[in-house]
Every structure is written in C-alpha cells, then in structure tokens.
Amino acid sequence: MKRFRMAGVLVAVVLAAAASATPALGQSPKSGGTLTLVLREDLAQGFAIHETATISVVWPAMPCLNNLVLFDPLKKVESLDTIIGELAEKWSWQDNYRNLVFFLRKGVKWHDGQPFTSKDVKFTFDMVRGAPDAQARLRINPRKDWYANVEAIEAPDPHTVVFRLKKPQPSLLLMLASGYTPVYAAHVPPANYRTGCVGTGPFKVKEWRKGEFVDYVKNPDYFVKGRPYLDGLRYIVIVERGTRNAALQAGKVDAAFPGETTKTAAEQLKKAVPQLVVTPFSQNVNDNIMMNVKKPPFDNPKVRLAVSHAIDRRALIAAVHQGGAVVGASLAPKPWGFWGLPEKELLGLPGYAAKPADEKARARKVMAEAGFTPEKPLRVEMVTRAIAIYVDMASFVINELKQIGLEATLKQIETAQWHAMATRGDYQIGANLTGIGPDDPDANFLENYGCGSPRNYSQYCSEEVMKMIDRQSQELDGKKRLELVYAIQKKLEADAARPILAWRIDYFTHWPHVKNLVPHQSIYNFGRMQEVWSDK
C-alpha cells in the first residue's frame, strides 16, 4: 500500500513536470528545417496503417495521411472535447447518436493531384468494416470490430458522409480520431500502401529505403495554410535500444521513439545532457499475457488462472520498468487514463494480493489441481516480439512461471510475422504488449476481447461479456457507463482472459529545439507532425 501511495505521489509530480514541459506557446513558430527521428524497426506493413497494429508503423506513416477528425496535436489529454477536424470541417450527431454526419473540406488534393471526395471516405470505411459491397479488402484487418455497429456509410454528395449506426455509439467519434484511422485514396489499391503512400497529409514520402530510413518532404499543397512548419522529416531505423539512446544523446536524432524510453534510460539521458526535455506520459499500452484458449494446455481455465495468480505485478513494475509503470486492469487507470479500475478494486483480483507469496501458493495449488507441480512441470513455448521491451517482460514472466511448475522456453518473433501469427492463434502463450488507439472502452473491448475480433489473440469469447460490452457502448449516462466498464474489467481479469500486468509510462525525450511535439495519453495519436517546428 505504501508503495502504491508513493507511486501516486510520483505520478502527481510527473504530471506537474509534464505540464511544464509542453508546448512553447509563448514562442512564434518558425518555418523551415528538418527533423531527424528514430525508429526501433523497419515499417513491417509499410504505410498501411489499416493493416497494422504497431506504433512501429503508425508513428512513421502518420505524417503522410489524414483522418476525418483527430485528437488536437497540441493537447496532451484526449477526449471528445479535444477532437479537431482534419478532412472533416464539421460533424454532427443526429438521431440520438445513431447517425454521424461529416461535412468534408473542399479543395483537398491527394499527393498525386487527384481531388479528395466523400467517395474516398466511403471506400476506406467500407473496407475496414468489411462491408459486403466494399470495393477492396484488407489482407489483415486488426480493428474491423471497431466498426461492427456501423450499418451503412453513405456519400450523398462529394463533401458529405453519413455513418449510419445500428445502435447509439458515442465512442465512434473517438475511434475515428485515432492515428489508426486514416482515410485512404479510393483510386489507389490498398496493397500499394504497403510499399508507398498516397495521402493528403502534411508530408509526402520522398524515399523509403528499407531497413535504413524514411524521408519525407513538405506537402506544398497541404490544405491547412502555413502548415507544416518543417521542410522535411527523416526517420532512421536503429534497432538496438542502447544505440538509439546514444544517438539521441549525441544529437544525431532529435526525439526518441514513443514508448521506448524507460525511466532509467531517461534519467541517464537527462544526467548526460541536462537540456533534454523529458515528458512522462501514459502510452495507453499495457503488458499482458495472451494465452490461446483454443489450444492445450491453456484451454484449461485453471492453468490460465494459475498464470495470472503467479505473476507478481508490483515486482514486474519494479524490475522491468524500474518503477516506470502502474498496475491496472484492461483499461488505463487514473490519472493516466479515465476508465481503469481503481487500485482498491484490483486487490481482490488474481495476481493483486498484498502478499505475492500468497498468490504463488494459490497458483501452485491451482496448477496441482490441473496435474502440474514444480517437480512435474508443464512445459510450453512462450512467444514474444523480437524487441527489447518485449523480451525483458518475457524474461521476468518466465522466471515467475517457473516457480509454479510452468517451464517456458522463449521464441522471439519478428514484427512482420508477429501479428499474423497471433491472429491465426499459432502459439500457446505469449508475452505481449497491447496498445489501444484512444482511451475508450469500445475501442479496447471490441478490439481485444470481442468474439471473433482479429486482435482478440487469446480467442477468449464470452457471451456474457459481449452483452456487457454492448450495454456500456450504448449507455449515455457517464456514471452508469463507468460502473459497467468496471464490471467488465473485473470479469475479464477473473476469467484470466488476457491477464494485464502493468500499464507502461514512457519518458518521451527530445531536444529543446523540437517544439510542439506533444506526447498524448496514447502513443498512436500524435505522430502527424503538422504543428511541429524546429527552433534550431
């Protein structure tokens, strides 16, 4: 408890620091210059944001594209109140949140000179919702279930689009404001986005040299006059984490990769270069264990529950994150998020008992009931992505599981194969990170726990939970909705659907000459670079 209170104080301090670190509103933006940014790996799906589920693609692809609406790049907090128009000039809810009407900007052009119209919007969202009459299909469609409630999309004229919903769903607008929701060009085959990008965004792709860099140049025809400020962007690929930090320290790159700067690394960087700006923010990314409920041995609920009991969340936060994370269930807890279960509610859930030894004892008991002991262990293969932050977490978890009679060997999977493998359910157990576009229950529950959702990697499916998800989605009373969301989170943890281990905090670091690059509460939503300028 004392540690939790300390964490609360730390979070308050960190928020105060974050508030002081962001944007330089007193200064007049300057045009010109280029920024050098860093990537932790190559773009596994190119610029095809609709076919990806990783920040490794969203971050470098966002400057090329636009959404209908977007979370204000200059505001840290994301909510309905901070949504601004991009390709949509105005929007309006009608018929008690059953019709969402967008009025589009006029005179917008794609990077190849073609005009942008409502056809592009209909084309994109019919494709991502998998409409029967969609003009194109995606190879992988991770967020299809975000649009399960969309009955039809109509384009009555070139500058108006109507989303007709089956049931009221205020959250739809939040999902449309995520960096995961760009509009594709109808005249470009979706497969082309895997190798290049025709967008309407503030920057045009100049060159993508695989495994090395992505170069952007300013879009002179951008529809927001005077934007972007920068002449260009360069994203260079540096796979090794220590080398990335060294490059930032040496000034070879201007800003870190979102989600990759740990608390200790940030402390080291700040000590080495005091003028670096460090902004802690929530990421909206959690560490979790995905267990394939369709395959032995994790088709046995007892084994899944034992896994959840076995992992000491607080120790993981101390060891893997050096304190740079917080405990929580399937939605980010306050103050980093809005919907997460409060700490007192977590204490009764598997894995959150005050004494970790009690949890281990419970886990061993449940494993023994399932027929496994440390002397006669269950042997499994654990998968994780071949990225340091994943491997660290997996290494910790393997040691925890070993203590209850579950011995795991670790297999590292490259990003290009990871999502396809997880979607196919071609694994037993995985050490996973799940990031959610907006901090919203619909976005999270439908994507990660919805029956049949491509991103429901554990393939957990509960009719009861689906009904609860549906109810909260339609609930217009905020207080009642919050209660429902809490109940769903408790049920998911009690079922060990995808045990959540921690909510990560990133210590986003950049040089002081980088202005208006404001980390949001989700890493997926602030990569547009339209407002960013350089004071170099």
Place this chain on the structure above:
Amino acid sequence: MAVRPLEVAAPARGEPGVWAVVWRFARKKPLGAAGGVLMLVMVVTALLADLLQTHDPIATDAAFTLGRPVAGHWFGTDHLGRDIYSRIVHGARVSLIVGVASTLLGSVLGGIVGLLSGYVGGKTDLVTQRVLDILQGLPLLVLALVMSASLGPSVQNVIIAISIPIVPRAARVIRSSVLSIREMQYVEAARALGVRHLRIAFRHILPNTMGPFIVLCTAQLGSAILVEATLSFLGLGVPEPYPSWGRMLSVSAAEYAQKAPHLVLFPGIAISLAVFGSNLLGDALRDTLDPRLRGA
C-alpha cells in the same frame, strides 16, 4: 594374406607418462600452458555450473536491479535483478557447448570433405575446391550471421550456423595433409595389395592427419566462442532468458552501461579470457605438433 600397413606403435616401456608430457609442455610453452589452464577453468566452470552458482541464473530480484557488486551478488545484478556471477557461470556452459560442438561438427565435416577431395583428386578435387573457395571467400561471421538469421535463434541452430563456415577451413587443412600422405609408400603398398579406397582413406591416411586436426580444432574454438558471443549480441544466438555472454553484453547492457558498468565489464572479461586461452593453447599446440615449427 593381406599385409597390414604401418600402425601407430604402442608406447614403449620407459616413455614419459601423461603428467610428464604436460609438465614438459608447460615448461617449454608457458603461455600455451596458461591458455590450457584458462580452458580447463572454463570446462570445470561449465561442468559444475549448478554447484558454482549462487543464485538461479534466470531468477529476478525486483528489489535489487542494476545492483553493484556486493557480498550477496559478487558481480552485481542486471536490469532485471538477475545475478551476473551466476549468469556468467552458466554462460560458460553455453559458450563451451556451442564452441566445442560447432568446432567439432565443422572440423569433422570439413575433414571428411578434405580427405575425400585430396585422396580422390582429379575433377572431384577441382570442383570441391572451387566450392570451398566460394565458402571461404565469406568471412566466418558473415556466413554465420546469414545461417543464423535464416535458421532462427536456438542453441542447435547457432551450432549449425557456426560450424558451416568452419567446414572449408578444415577441408583445406586436411586436404593439404592428405595430398602428401597419399604419395607415401605405405599407401602405395596398401593400394598394390588391393585394399579398398575408402579403407585406405579412413584407416591409413586419416589417423596421420590428427596433428593438424587437433591444432585446427583448438584454433577454431576461440573463433567459435567469439562468433557465438557476436551472434548472441546481435540477438541471433541463445534465446533469453538463458544466459549467454554475448547476449549479456547486448540488450540492456548497452543501455545501462553508464549507470551500471559492471553489466558490460564481467561478460566482456569472460569472453576475452575464453578466446585468449583458446588462442594461446592453439598456438602452442601448433608449434609443438608441427615438426617444422618445433623448437620455434
């Protein structure tokens, strides 16, 4: 009745024993002996890792991450609170298994190729040598990297990845010995008596290439350990969380090197000593077993 060609003679009575030979070797080649001691320490460490460890090498300690060397953790702890001393002790096992297995596999395969190529000669030799030229044109590390990247990270795959580049080197060494041995009179005699070619090659020529073979193995052992460390450093070696010296140097060591230099120091020393020891021993054995270098 077939006449048996020359066989290796049994040690005559009065010849010095093993310890006397070792002592004489140590006096004549003190650096080689030092290398031998380092390798012996490594072998003993690897064999007795479970007894020598002070902690489970994969056990994490959240309360003592990036800890400096103290009484309970002689070499400190890493970013997950794992005991570095215990990981180095177990890492010796990985390095030795990978080093010895890949060296033996590569050398035996290469030895067979070199033996047959040298003995058969003609077009077979010509074609084999050109293929080996191509393989040898690629540096050991580059070829191992390609192999490892395509096979994926695991102990078995690392052994295969490192052994393949050793094949052409071993083949060349054995072939050159075979070329001179096959012209010797006892080989001619065996042929004249109608002994089958395979029997001549494996029974009468191969044993006489053992000197260069041993030198080759000890010389390649150091390289193999180094390549294993490099592959692990690059994430292509033994998978986490099991310890490997190369992996201990990479991943988070580089990130936390400023705050906790012991993360880099101890695995670095372990790799250096292993490679140094292997090279010293290999050089001394080469000098001792090669008649042209005796007394050098």
